[in-house]
Amino acid sequence: MQFIDLKAQQARIRDELEKSYLNVLDHGRYIIGPEVLELEDKLSDYTGAKHVISCSNGTDALSMALMVLGIGKGDAVFTTAYSFYATAETILLTGATPIFVDIEKSTFNIDVNKLEQVIDKTIAQNKLTPKAIMTVDLFGLPADYKEIRRIADKYDLKIIEDAAQAFGGQYFGESTCNLGDIGTTSFFPAKPLGCYGDGGAVFVNDDEMADVLKSIRVHGKGADKYDNIRVGLNARLDTVQAGVLIEKLKIFDDELDAKTNIAKKYGEYLSRYVDVPVFEDGYKTALAQYTIMVRGDERDELSAHLNDCGIPTMIYYTKPMPLLKALDDYGYKAEEFPVAVECSKKCLSLPMHAYLSDDDFAKIFDAFDAFYSTK
Ligand SMILES: *Cc1c(COP(=O)(O)O)cnc(C)c1O
Numbered sequence: 001m002q003f004i005d006l007k008a009q010q011a012r013i014r015d016e017l018e019k020s021y022l023n024v025l026d027h028g029r030y031i032i033g034p035e036v037l038e039l040e041d042k043l044s045d046y047t048g049a050k051h052v053i054s055c056s057n058g059t060d061a062l063s064m065a066l067m068v069l070g071i072g073k074g075d076a077v078f079t080t081a082y083s084f085y086a087t088a089e090t091i092l093l094t095g096a097t098p099i100f101v102d103i104e105k106s107t108f109n110i111d112v113n114k115l116e117q118v119i120d121k122t123i124a125q126n127k128l129t130p131k132a133i134m135t136v137d138l139f140g141l142p143a144d145y146k147e148i149r150r151i152a153d154k155y156d157l158k159i160i161e162d163a164a165q166a167f168g169g170q171y172f173g174e175s176t177c178n179l180g181d182i183g184t185t186s187f188f189p190a191k192p193l194g195c196y197g198d199g200g201a202v203f204v205n206d207d208e209m210a211d212v213l214k215s216i217r218v219h220g221k222g223a224d225k226y227d228n229i230r231v232g233l234n235a236r237l238d239t240v241q242a243g244v245l246i247e248k249l250k251i252f253d254d255e256l257d258a259k260t261n262i263a264k265k266y267g268e269y270l271s272r273y274v275d276v277p278v279f280e281d282g283y284k285t286a287l288a289q290y291t292i293m294v295r296g297d298e299r300d301e302l303s304a305h306l307n308d309c310g311i312p313t314m315i316y317y318t319k320p321m322p323l324l325k326a327l328d329d330y331g332y333k334a335e336e337f338p339v340a341v342e343c344s345k346k347c348l349s350l351p352m353h354a355y356l357s358d359d360d361f362a363k364i365f366d367a368f369d370a371f372y373s374t375k
Contacts, residue, residue, distance in 0.1 A: 001351055001360050003312040004190050008355035009255070013247050020243035033239030039246050040201075046249070047175040049183065049203035051210035054237035055217055058164040058186020061200035062090040062134075064235060065160045065182040068212050069132060071096050076128035078119060078157070080110040080143075081320045081340040083136040087162050088321045097128055097330075100322040102337045106278060108138045108291065108347075111339070112147040119155055132158040137166030137176050139316070139349075140192060140286030141279065145171050145179045160184070164200075165288035167193045168256050172282040177203040187237075187245060192286040193252055195241040258354035259287040266290055266350065269365050273372045274348075289316055290352040299346050302371055306350075309367040314349045 002008075010017065024033065040052040055061050071077060073095035079087055081100040091098040101118050104111045115133070122130055133152055135143045145159075152159050159180030163169070167185045169176035177183035185191070187199030204210050212230075215221050220232030263285075267276040275293040279285055294302060303313045320340035322332035334341050350364070 001311055001356075001363065002353065003314060003349075003351050005353045005355045006189060006194070009248075009251075009353070013251060016247045016250075017244060020247055021240060024240050024243055030239050031236055033242070035239050035242035035246060036237055039237075039242040039249075042246065042249055043177075043201060043203075047177045047183075047203055049175075049178040050205040051203070051207070051213075053202045053204075053210060053213040053217060054242065055200045055202060056233075056235040056237060057198040058162075058184060058188060058191070058200040059086040059090060060233060060235040061164075061184035061186065061202045062086060062160070062162060063093060063233065064202050064213055064216050065184055066090055066094045066096070066132075067216050067232075068182065068209050069158055069160070071131050074129055075131040076122050077132045077134050077160075078115060078122075078130070079134040079321075080136050080138070081322055081337040082108055082317065082343060083138060083162070083321055084164070084317070085321060085324060085326070086164070087134060087136055088324075088327065091134065092326075096131070098134075098321075098327075099128075100320075100332065100337065102339050103138075103343065105293075105339050105343065107141055107143075108343060109141065109143040110135055110148075112144050112151065115148070116151055116154075119151070119157075123155075130155055130157055132160055133180075134160045134162055135180060136162045136164075137169055137179075137286075139277075139291050140166045140169050140288040141277070142166060142169050142171035142176055142179060142283055142285075145174075148180075158182070164188075165191060166286045167191065168252060168284075168286035170284035176286065177201075178205070181206075182209070187241065192256070192288050193245065193248060195244045195248070197238065197241050199237050199241045199245065201237075255354035256286065259352060262352065262354075262356055263287055263290055265361060270368060273368055287352055289314075289349040291316065291347050291349045293343065293346045294348065295346075296375075297345070298375070299348055303348055305371045306364075306367050309363065309370075311364055311367055312351060315344075315347060316349050317344055317347075319344055 161180035183203035220230035
């Protein structure tokens, strides 16, 4: 059993992938070839974002978003305490200061009730200029954007939506990647829409920002590549990867439907033993992860038992971001993020992909039965 079964997915579209690879070998336009532009159009149609700027990975997508907003030293960016390190890392790279907000236990996303208090506190300290809120749609589930937008408007902040895990999700009919002022995603192989290497994209509706993002992507180019008018990056998506993504996008909705059914099955069975994710009306998750919370302190024991039974599991995340060593200088304390700390001790992610079989389910449920019969 695989945690994410990329092999089964590949088998399904292997012929199309081979054709796509060969086609790139034939036309030879390896950098910003026709597949890149076609993919950007398709992603724009899918999400409703007017402009899609594909790029090298989800981390560079976040850096590009921060750069286009001119965020740097002396600025504050408010973000969740619970995400993959890239979220905070890109803020640190610009020289700005990440200010962390604890999360909501039921969604693993930023707690909008605490966000406003944290912003007020930062303003009162009068050391940093509040510039943006970087939200994360963790495990595929959108954050609460109505409330986040209200707060952003009140304090005149931009919203950067880190949808690295959430391509395919929806919030009251609107697509993830298009819920903030700038959206970003990742096409790392294990993400909801993944290629066979690194890839990412930035999503905006503003024409001017789109132009600047395209310039940042290619060394801050002006009229051409050797007319450099700002500091940028080398952050292009390979043509080969764009071709892979075009093929994967064709089966994406079908896979997401299958994953949605799997989440239902999981929830119905496992809720007798553990807390399972609950998706409220209006929220559609991309199911990047299916993450349960144990009710006691048995997480590591359960994980070891499942692994012994041949069931792969992962822990996202073993530490809230502010408590990572790379952030030692900021002096954040565990007491400031009680919910994130609790989640880091109780969460466990189970296999989640469109190709889980009935046999896999039987094995997983038997393993849970056996474990909890001894508790
Ligand atoms: C994966 C991920 C990223 C980084 O994406 P890469 O393509 O690996 O650079 C950023 N933020 C979150 C929340 C992620 O899960």
